[in-house]
Amino acid sequence: MPDKVDKPKRKINKQKTKVPMPEQAPADRIQNFDEVPLGYSTEEAISEASRCAQCKDRPCTDGCPVEIDICAFMRLVGEGDLIGAFKKIKEKNFLPSICGRVCPQEDQCELRCTLNKPDKGRESNAIGRVERFIGDHARQHDIKITPDTIESSGKKIAIIGSGPAGLTTASDLIQLGHEVTIFEALHRPGGVLFYGIPEFRLPKEILMEEIAGLSDMGVKFVMNYPVGKAEPLSELRERFDATFIGTGAGLPWFLQIPGENLNGVYSANEFLTRVNLMGGYRFPEAADTPVKRMKRIAVVGAGNTAMDSARTAQRLKPEKVHMIYRRGRDEMPARHEEIHHAEQEGIEFNLLQAPIEIKDNGKGAVRSIICQAMELGEPDASGRRRPVPIEGQTREFEVDTVVVAIGQGPNPLLLSDCPELECDPKRGTVVADPVTMQTSWPDVFAGGDVVTGGATVILAMGAGRQAARAMHRFVTTGNGAPAS
């Protein structure tokens, strides 16, 4: 593949709407775990990039937590300089194929895009789709950007957790000459990107290839090493010049209703881990860990985790998948694209229904879930309209499986042996400075979901970048704070 496609000058594409991206038809895709959107061809990517207005003030970049120069890479793609575009993205983001797939662009860069004028029938530039194309093109053509060789600083950094926060911190710090070791509790790196987000949204092969780039740069991975159990944090930090905590929010919340301990009730984390990490849908032929054969499933919640659970369940060939959510459609926190795909795939949305009990089938397993009908009241602290019960109205859903996907918080394993490290007592999150990500232990930094609670991939990456800057200052000057 040549570096430049034969297209010498950038043309302007005045099309009002995004160049559509082909995808598997709903009836086909629920029969498999293959990726749903199929990605742009080179011509489609160039055509979409040529819609970019090349604004001077670049509002899209302001909406990107890792500050990618979006107009610059769009211009390069429009000119056919695909390698130049890849280099431009890589200056700020080492996971373009991943972010192009899973970032909520509609709430970030694309929301701020000047083209985004729904009242005039004009759609934003499809920034995520073009970023994904550039990342995929580079991988498919084995294009690598080798960072300049940097003299070793002699400083040792520990990173706990290999999700997007830990990986970004590692990438930035190794490029500054530090020796970086990542400690990961599971046997695969990637955090939620591996064990949570399903193959049909983010193929694992892509994740492994993007992470391999870090090993190539010299980052060491220590797998199957749950810090807090394998070694206390207080001891581990003594072996390093600085430590980053990026352990995410992997502890599921439950509904706290009767019947939640029946067989057939899963947390979304367990359900998705069985299928994604352990390959449960290929049991017993190609995997050791089973996932229950289910006929009728209720998934409780309406965030990305709930959509992923429902869409995963639908691929296990059940009779029916219900989503149950206590608020209305406008309040659903999942990405619009995921909601749209879930509906296309035949998931039934049951809105304004709050589970109050899970019934026993007489053998200790789930028979049904009872829900209280709700209506919307005034907005609550989250800004969304509060669900209020409608007295006397309930509904019973006959199901044999319930997947609870109502949120999660940090796992206390790591933090339980270090009560001196300041945490938020209510949320269980680590308290860190919002700019430097430094914790109450000056040599320990933290970022991503373990600080914010469940958020997004790109926010975790942004926090990792902030922490890396401060950690570099800390190990080189003894002070994490930026120069005033």
Ligand SMILES: Cc1cc2nc3c(=O)[nH]c(=O)nc-3n(C[C@H](O)[C@H](O)[C@H](O)COP(=O)(O)OP(=O)(O)OC[C@H]3O[C@@H](n4cnc5c(N)ncnc54)[C@H](O)[C@@H]3O)c2cc1C
């Ligand atoms: C099912 C699901 C779907 C999602 N979909 C999207 C999406 O489409 N778009 C989006 O932007 N966001 C999405 N999110 C949210 C996003 O994935 C997270 O915000 C992001 O992964 C947080 O990154 P992190 O690095 O902080 O933590 P994580 O990704 O959770 O990684 C933390 C890592 O730390 C490891 N760890 C934990 N404790 C220890 C310990 N004691 N010792 C060693 N290692 C430890 C864990 O095993 C894990 O690998 C989704 C989340 C879920 C659960």
